[in-house]
Amino acid sequence: MKDKNKICIIIPAYNEEKRIGGTLEKYCKFFGEKKSKKALDFEILVVINNTYDRTEYIVKSHQKKCRELKYLNLKQGGKGFAVIQGFKEALKKGFDILGFVDADMATSPNAFYDLITNIKSYDGAIASRYISGARVYPKPTWQRIIASRIFNTLIRSLLFLPYKDTQCGAKIFKKDALKKCINNLTLSQWAFDVDMLYQLKKMGYKIKEVPTIWSDKKYSKVNLKKAGWSMFLAIIRLRILNSPLKKLVKF
Numbered sequence: 001m002k003d004k005n006k007i008c009i010i011i012p013a014y015n016e017e018k019r020i021g022g023t024l025e026k027y028c029k030f031f032g033e034k035k036s037k038k039a040l041d042f043e044i045l046v047v048i049n050n051t052y053d054r055t056e057y058i059v060k061s062h063q064k065k066c067r068e069l070k071y072l073n074l075k076q077g078g079k080g081f082a083v084i085q086g087f088k089e090a091l092k093k094g095f096d097i098l099g100f101v102d103a104d105m106a107t108s109p110n111a112f113y114d115l116i117t118n119i120k121s122y123d124g125a126i127a128s129r130y131i132s133g134a135r136v137y138p139k140p141t142w143q144r145i146i147a148s149r150i151f152n153t154l155i156r157s158l159l160f161l162p163y164k165d166t167q168c169g170a171k172i173f174k175k176d177a178l179k180k181c182i183n184n185l186t187l188s189q190w191a192f193d194v195d196m197l198y199q200l201k202k203m204g205y206k207i208k209e210v211p212t213i214w215s216d217k218k219y220s221k222v223n224l225k226k227a228g229w230s231m232f233l234a235i236i237r238l239r240i241l242n243s244p245l246k247k248l249v250k251f
Contacts, residue, residue, distance in 0.1 A: 007031075007042040007116060007172075008093070010086035010100040012079045017054040019217070020046070021062065023105045028066035030109035035068075040116070043095070044069045046103075047086040050077030080192025087182055091175065099172030104217040107170040111213045115172045123177040123205035126163065126197070127170035133211030140216070151231060158239045159198050163209050166194050167231075170212065177205045186241050191234035198238065 009027065013020050024044070031042045046059050048071060059071045074085060083100045090098050097116065101107050107127060115125040129136050130148070140148075148167070155161050171193060181199040185192065200207060 005040050005097060006095045007040050008090040008095040008098045009042065009044045009112070010083055010090065010098065011044065011046045011103050012082035012086070012100065013046050013048050013051065013055050013059070013103045014077065014079065014082070015051050015053045015055060016103045017058055019104050020055055021058045023103050024059065024062045024066070024069065026105065027101075027109050027112075028062065028069060030113070032066065032068070034113070042068055043090070043093070045086050045090055046071040047082040048073045049079070049082035050075060084182065084185060084192065087178060091179060091182070095175060097172050097174055098178055099170070102169035106215050106217050107168075107212065108215070112170055112172075114212065115170060115210055118208060118210045119172060119174070120208075121206075122208040124171065124173040124200065124207040125210050126165070126172075126207060127168040127212035127214070128163065128165040128209045129168050129212060129214045130164040131209055131211050135211075135213045137213075137215045151235075154232065154235055155194060158235060159194070161194070161197055161201060163197065163207070165209070166197055168212060168214065171196075173200075177203075180205075186238065191231050191238065194235065195238055198242070202242075 009031070011023065024046070027044055031040070031044070034040050035042060044066070046069070048055050048059065056071070056073055059069070063069045072085065072089060074082060086100065087098055097119065099112070099115065101112050111127065115127060119125040128134055130152075152164060152166070155166055177200055180203055181196060184199045185195050197207060
């Protein structure tokens with residue numbers, strides 16, 4: 001990587017007091033070492049969204065050890081909303097590459113760095129658990145596998161996206177591509193990243209799917225049954241919004 005590249009890593013955080021400290025410690029250390037070797041410059045932007053626990057206090061305490069660590073504290077909730085607001089804030093600062101990663105350390109700093117080294121001439125790079133070379137620990141349950149395959153089939157059939165994994169919580173984009181699509185996004189919750197990939201594809205931007213190492217973590221806040229239906233309805237809505245039937249969404 002050229003040392004002129006400035007990277008912003010956005011971490012959405014909703015009641016993450018049990019996990020955010022360890023994540024920040026590892027990400028600050030890893031990317032701090034990369035910066036000292038002039039591999040890149042970076043900022044970590046934690047977007048606290050509608051939280052009511054000690055997340056903000058823990059983030060503040062880590063700022064004393066990592067001057068590259070910044071945060072926003074939003075009143076409105078939702079992961080997608082938090083990530084989008086983080087992108088908008090970071091775009092004001094002239095970063096070359098902007099990305100987001102979940103707060104649970106399912107994606108390690110090294111796995112996230114793989115996205116940065118693989119973006120090259122592409123406009124974005126997304127972590128994938130379902131392509132050759134990926135490793136997932138522990139092995140997912142058959143229920144999760146079936147749910148992910150059904151969801152992916154729906155996305156491929158309705159939106160014609162070629163990716164095998166649109167929901168892995170680690171993605172990066174170059175600033176020019178992100179600037180073009182950020183104001184066109186219509187979804188701000190479960191399927192916001194599908195919306196982003198769809199808008200970028202429509203504009204002709206190229207996204208690379210990168211095999212990742214992904215580790216499922218404790219304290220997951222995702223209810224698969226509830227989230228599954230929400231994501232299903234979000235994809236249907238996204239398809240309608242991008243069709244001659246878009247007026248039906250209001251109805």
